Amino acid sequence: MAPALTQGRALELAAEQLRQRPWQALALEPAIPIDALPSPALLLDAAAFERNLLRMADFLGARGKGFRPHAKTHKCPLIAHRQLALGAAGVCTAKVSEALVMINAGIDRVLVTSPVVTPDKVALLHALAADASQLDVVVDSDLGLELLRSGASPDAPVGVLVDVDVAMGRTGTRDVDRILRLAEGAADTPGLRFRGVQHYAGQVMHVEGYERRRDKSLALWERVAELVEQLSRHGFAPEVVTGGGTGTFDIDCDVDCITDLQVGSYIFMDEEYLRIGGSGSRRFDAFEVSLQVALTAISQPRDGAITVDGGYKAFASDSVEPVPLDLPSVRFRFAGDEHGVLILEPGAQEPLLGSRQRFVVPHCDPTVNLYDYYWVCEDGLATSVWPIAARGCSW
Amino acid sequence: MAPALTQGRALELAAEQLRQRPWQALALEPAIPIDALPSPALLLDAAAFERNLLRMADFLGARGKGFRPHAKTHKCPLIAHRQLALGAAGVCTAKVSEALVMINAGIDRVLVTSPVVTPDKVALLHALAADASQLDVVVDSDLGLELLRSGASPDAPVGVLVDVDVAMGRTGTRDVDRILRLAEGAADTPGLRFRGVQHYAGQVMHVEGYERRRDKSLALWERVAELVEQLSRHGFAPEVVTGGGTGTFDIDCDVDCITDLQVGSYIFMDEEYLRIGGSGSRRFDAFEVSLQVALTAISQPRDGAITVDGGYKAFASDSVEPVPLDLPSVRFRFAGDEHGVLILEPGAQEPLLGSRQRFVVPHCDPTVNLYDYYWVCEDGLATSVWPIAARGCSW
Numbered sequence: 001m002a003p004a005l006t007q008g009r010a011l012e013l014a015a016e017q018l019r020q021r022p023w024q025a026l027a028l029e030p031a032i033p034i035d036a037l038p039s040p041a042l043l044l045d046a047a048a049f050e051r052n053l054l055r056m057a058d059f060l061g062a063r064g065k066g067f068r069p070h071a072k073t074h075k076c077p078l079i080a081h082r083q084l085a086l087g088a089a090g091v092c093t094a095k096v097s098e099a100l101v102m103i104n105a106g107i108d109r110v111l112v113t114s115p116v117v118t119p120d121k122v123a124l125l126h127a128l129a130a131d132a133s134q135l136d137v138v139v140d141s142d143l144g145l146e147l148l149r150s151g152a153s154p155d156a157p158v159g160v161l162v163d164v165d166v167a168m169g170r171t172g173t174r175d176v177d178r179i180l181r182l183a184e185g186a187a188d189t190p191g192l193r194f195r196g197v198q199h200y201a202g203q204v205m206h207v208e209g210y211e212r213r214r215d216k217s218l219a220l221w222e223r224v225a226e227l228v229e230q231l232s233r234h235g236f237a238p239e240v241v242t243g244g245g246t247g248t249f250d251i252d253c254d255v256d257c258i259t260d261l262q263v264g265s266y267i268f269m270d271e272e273y274l275r276i277g278g279s280g281s282r283r284f285d286a287f288e289v290s291l292q293v294a295l296t297a298i299s300q301p302r303d304g305a306i307t308v309d310g311g312y313k314a315f316a317s318d319s320v321e322p323v324p325l326d327l328p329s330v331r332f333r334f335a336g337d338e339h340g341v342l343i344l345e346p347g348a349q350e351p352l353l354g355s356r357q358r359f360v361v362p363h364c365d366p367t368v369n370l371y372d373y374y375w376v377c378e379d380g381l382a383t384s385v386w387p388i389a390a391r392g393c394s395w
Numbered sequence: 396m397a398p399a400l401t402q403g404r405a406l407e408l409a410a411e412q413l414r415q416r417p418w419q420a421l422a423l424e425p426a427i428p429i430d431a432l433p434s435p436a437l438l439l440d441a442a443a444f445e446r447n448l449l450r451m452a453d454f455l456g457a458r459g460k461g462f463r464p465h466a467k468t469h470k471c472p473l474i475a476h477r478q479l480a481l482g483a484a485g486v487c488t489a490k491v492s493e494a495l496v497m498i499n500a501g502i503d504r505v506l507v508t509s510p511v512v513t514p515d516k517v518a519l520l521h522a523l524a525a526d527a528s529q530l531d532v533v534v535d536s537d538l539g540l541e542l543l544r545s546g547a548s549p550d551a552p553v554g555v556l557v558d559v560d561v562a563m564g565r566t567g568t569r570d571v572d573r574i575l576r577l578a579e580g581a582a583d584t585p586g587l588r589f590r591g592v593q594h595y596a597g598q599v600m601h602v603e604g605y606e607r608r609r610d611k612s613l614a615l616w617e618r619v620a621e622l623v624e625q626l627s628r629h630g631f632a633p634e635v636v637t638g639g640g641t642g643t644f645d646i647d648c649d650v651d652c653i654t655d656l657q658v659g660s661y662i663f664m665d666e667e668y669l670r671i672g673g674s675g676s677r678r679f680d681a682f683e684v685s686l687q688v689a690l691t692a693i694s695q696p697r698d699g700a701i702t703v704d705g706g707y708k709a710f711a712s713d714s715v716e717p718v719p720l721d722l723p724s725v726r727f728r729f730a731g732d733e734h735g736v737l738i739l740e741p742g743a744q745e746p747l748l749g750s751r752q753r754f755v756v757p758h759c760d761p762t763v764n765l766y767d768y769y770w771v772c773e774d775g776l777a778t779s780v781w782p783i784a785a786r787g788c789s790w
Binding site: 117141165171172314369 | 408423509510512513516693707709712732733787
């Protein structure tokens with residue numbers, strides 16, 4: 001008994017810390033000019049953000065597809081509530097801790113998109129199900145299913161989606177026998193419900209060129225459709241077939257078996273997606289850059305270079321470099337955790353020391369993870385603060 | 396008047412949020428096995444950490460040099476208190492927000508190592524000086540000095556160090572006239588004190604091979620020593636000459652003019668430093684890996700690969716890849732924000748699903764920035780939780 005109790009205790013400590021986080025908006029009255037915010041500051045352009053929200057909802061609605069936006073992008077219950085209000089089927093979270101923050105803030109339809117294979121997190125999932133109208137989790141292993149079965153309660157059923165992977169090689173399975181076994185095991189367990197299938201092909205999202213991306217994504221979904229077909233033939237017709245992302249929503253919407261798209265980055269956009277947009281996407285320019293980081297020019301180490309006060313702690317560094325929004329002919333180079341150096345081409349406008357500069361972020365999700373809140377801006381003024389309540393929720 | 400008040404208000408909101416953060420230790424009784432912590436978990440091996448602390452203090456003490464450890468590494472007032480107890484001259488922070496967290500937690504000697512050039516942050520510095528026995532900040536521009544002069548108060552003097560850069564090109568200046576002007580301006584202002592010089596050469600820290608690193612570092616310090624000499628000739632003899640880091644402490648300790656070393660990573664070690672240690676450092680193996688991240692094996696996408704539950708949100712991705720501690724012949728590959736894939740060589744031991752695996756972190760400072768607390772461990776058990784109270788303090 002003792003080890004199990006101890007195990008639960010560590011997770012409960014971590015969970016309690018998350019439950020105490022504020023998640024509601026703080027209005028700023030009077031509003032504060034962007035140039036008066038302490039930098040680095042994460043800015044959310046409310047108008048562009050709202051247009052992005054509506055465009056995706058309209059686009060998919062017109063094609064009869066649902067959307068189940070990924071909250072790993074924004075980590076913000078206020079944004080999740082807005083997405084549900086626009087008709088989302090629910091939101092996705094990558095981890096159980098993110099699901100806890102969302103459900104704690106009243107988001108009542110959540111899908112956890114990573115397999116959970118430890119008893120403490122499974123126990124928390126079962127507990128969270130009591131506070132949600134629909135809590136789903138993916139499974140891709142017999143161990144995962146076995147753990148989910150233990151502790152399942154018909155009073156607070158947990159939905160199970162089989163995580164299907166045909167090519168990516170991260171999580172999920174393509175083993176037909178296993179897929180059928182997991183579906184059957186979920187369907188046969190009081191307290192669990194077999195809900196369907198998830199398929200996410202992260203490797204396709206940033207393929208350059210719409211046609212190439214389309215060919216790759218549809219080829220994968222063809223194989224998924226065959227597996228869905230087999231499940232149906234065995235009496236496990238999926239009620240949900242979910243997947244895709246901002247890189248493929250305008251491709252995957254043509255796949256018959258899909259019920260909803262797990263779009264995430266469309267609300268913000270980032271430099272990674274802007275780059276593929278410029279190389280052949282049909283509909284990619286539909287979304288605007290609503291997320292920016294404001295930095296301050298703090299030093300001039302030499303002619304042609306200005307140091308700003310943000311580096312690896314201001315931007316995720318897993319992909320491309322941040323791009324200055326207001327300074328043509330200027331490149332940002334990382335210069336450690338706390339600094340970047342702007343490299344000015346000859347003749348480029350030189351930012352003054354003390355001036356604020358705005359940047360497009362390289363990769364939105366892990367960049368958001370570095371901040372505690374968004375400064376929500378309208379017409380150059382910050383009008384409210386939205387907590388990033390699920391920041392750092394990696395467990 | 397209105398804009399200035401508004402500016403102060405934004406910073407005050409951000410500051411208040413930091414002041415409310417808990418920073419004291421939470422004891423875990425009974426202790427919790429590492430394998431029962433929710434993963435990803437940031438682990439601090441208390442015994443190795445304590446040995447690292449003592450070794451640096453002893454090494455520099457024996458050579459008559461002080462140390463002013465950089466709190467940007469640990470972001471944890473509890474660790475700063477321990478360093479002060481071992482004789483540190485004070486701690487460094489990269490930004491004003493970090494200084495606020497430290498001073499709020501009773502750390503009373505702080506040097507802010509980045510120039511501050513906006514009125515709101517300068518006003519906060521002046522306010523913080525009242526709660527510290529010695530608050531210092533670097534300056535490298537006339538604008539920076541001018542702002543520091545405004546609002547300076549003899550009741551709570553702020554110390555000023557000139558940030559000298561001879562080669563790195565990030566912050567600091569090598570302009571003799573400006574260096575003298577800044578020193579004189581600080582010395583002449585009631586409420587400011589000229590304290591000395593900072594020189595940090597980040598580009599030298601990870602040069603492979605002790606002799607090469609030594610040649611490079613000493614060549615730079617020779618130029619700094621000339622500038623120090625000039626300051627002294629003009630009546631501004633520095634009381635503090637501070638700089639260096641974990642990559643050069645055993646080199647820079649031989650530089651006469653240096654008073655104290657800004658060592659940071661020595662308390663934890665990381666893969667970046669371990670790699671240069673293996674290629675010719677004399678004294679580098681003195682430090683042990685005390686910082687680790689524990690992940691869980693959650694999926695097996697194919698033979699020879701196991702997916703673990705940590706990616707860009709579990710490790711900083713600006714340098715090398717994390718290294719498995721307990722699994723020889725296994726490589727970690729990033730697979731997105733939330734996952735990594737372990738690549739097993741043929742015949743390598745295969746981790747079981749659900750098992751915990753520990754990793755050396757690639758780069759300690761920005762990795763720590765991803766977590767809210769350390770699980771402090773002794774003999775395989777977590778015995779307390781230490782809040783990373785200055786996590787995310789990039790402003």
